[in-house]
Amino acid sequence: MFATQHGGRRTVLTVAALSISALLLTSCSSSGGTTTGANPDAKPKTADGPYGKFPGEKLTLSRWAGDPWTAGQQTAATAWNASTGGNLTLAPVPYENLHDKQALTLSSGSDYDIVYVHPSWFGEFAKAGYLAPIDKYLSDPKRNPPGFSAASYQESVLKQGNYDGTQYCLPDFVSTIVVGYRTDLFQAAGLSAPKTVDDIIADAKALNGKDGASGIVMPGKATGAVSDVFSSLLTAQDNWWYDASGTKSTLDTTAATNALNFYTSAAKYAPTGLLNMAVDDAATVAAQGKAAIVVDTTPSLSALEDTSKSKTVGKWAYVPLAFTADKPGGELIYWNWCISAKSKNKDAAYSFLQFYTDTAQQAKVALAASTLGATKSFYTDKAVTSKLPFLPAVNAALSNSNPQPSLATWPKIQTAIEVAVQDAIQGKKTTAQAVAAMQDALKGLTG
């Protein structure tokens, strides 16, 4: 009996000693953000490959569930795993549950390494300390391809992941509003490329009804896109809905009137049913040769260049929205990818983010899902520009852009703005009344 008890105590002590040793080893190896055997500075085998070796490191990426984007990212994760020896898995969650799931996980120890952060809760997460700064990674030449740094991204897009002067996220999935016009119809009518919104209206009027096509098509249904177009029109006039605090309206009556006049004038040369057209409907009308000009978001515009969806492939040229020539404006729609502050694999997480948001991977995603990258070189990549010829117009629009409103109070305001635009188009409200309704809606900024 005594011998058994003695033996048992020895076993317990041995197990305890081994456990403590294991814990110490684990804590030592993870304190620097990289496990033993990893080499975050290792150069990739191929020019576009990911930096670093992370054998056995397990990473989790939190994102919303939705294809083809989840599948596209999974392909990138598989390539990253094969090259670095790491094991990155995606944890997709339905969008409506994503914020709460992320907030709960990140605030309680975190088993996430990389998180997709929606613009509307980026500030909340950055302020709460859930996200890790990435400035030192971005400026470290050992962790990036030669010449790659923060300057490699579109400045206006990258700064959306910056909070109080610290960079937390890397962007992708860029989208904005641009104008497409039919080069064949313009040429036949002796018209030159539209440079301003006045040109667009004049051209739409001239081409309306020619070859069975309406002059212009754009989204008119209240699904958010009307507000996106309107936002771009305001930005092109150096105006915006609200100030930096997001609580005070800065909507200028003249700018709003100009923007609304563009919408109501264009509607005169639009096809029947404009007010029930979402972004995809407008793109379909244009793709089927039923409009000479289209104003739409870029993922939808890709349908114009898709031979399986369009009768007008290769007949389109693109320009940004502008009120005065050479002063374009656009609304920036984007996604942010960030590293969890409590991640034990920050080096590996950055390796994936750099790899995923850089031009080579984004070109693959763009060709599969028609979304655009955020690096400057993406917009000059020949493989991409030949498939998505609107990229130079997007690049120009983003040179003067405001991010898509992401305030908690915005959805209600947006609905009121879109209803006001629709009422003005239908003649139920005068331009002045519709602008007044928008300004009235913006009083709701304070909640």
Next chain:
Amino acid sequence: MTAQNTQWDRGGRRLGRAMIALPALILALLIFGPLIYSIVLSLYKWQLTDINSGKPFVGFANYVHLFTDPQVLNAVGNTLIYVVGSVGTELILGFVIASALFEMTKGRKLANSLILLPMIIAPVITALIWRYMLDPQFGLVAQVLSVFGFKGGISFFGTSQLALPSLILVDVWQWTPFVILILHAGMLGISEEQFEAARIDGAGRWRILRSIVLPGIAPQILLVLLFRTMDTYRIFDTVFVLTRGGPGTSTETIGLYTYQTGFSFFDMGYAMTLGVFILITVAIISSFYIRLLRRREVFQ
């Protein structure tokens, strides 16, 4: 022996009550639990996008807002037009078709089966079918109209004047079969002797319809009114798919406005208040019909 039987009876009754108590409790919880929870939540300000600020108790503030919110008035107005337009048309059309079916001697079963087809399609699919049928650019109706020289199509869902009637048309297409089914069943329940006696007395078609058919199917008519009024009052899916309440707010129904308040504006407290409002109004309308039905001793 009798005393023993009485004891057994008492024991059996007790056991019966005990066995029914748990299921009854679960059922009550399932029915009244969410209902009470909704009512409680309607007394709070609960902004889903502002989870850090909690849920302050605001008493009846949401209800005060409801009665001063112009969008509620607009949405209820649209809903009532939709209810009256849909249910009225379905009842008249359903009665006419059910009467025709009743008089049919051949092919009645086949006609019955074909008529029921729209009803078995999910409302969202129905909405999509009509969306593509009535599309002014590519829809079937636009193609047919263009053959007759009407180029450019008609914007059924893109103008305030036509959007709500078009939504009513979709509802009529889908739910008239339900009315036909119920009214036809009611007509079949009227005894043949009544018709024969009327004919012998020299009653014409109109007189038979007025004095025998309509009184004979009155409970079925009330039942149809009850179900269709409740359904159309809560309409959401078709409107959401086809117009999203537009153009402007011309097709915004109270069901859609409640959804938008909850899941677009994330104002869950007010959405719950709107939900309670829908519940109360539906209950009032339903109780009116149920009282009429009871008066006819249908449920007795």
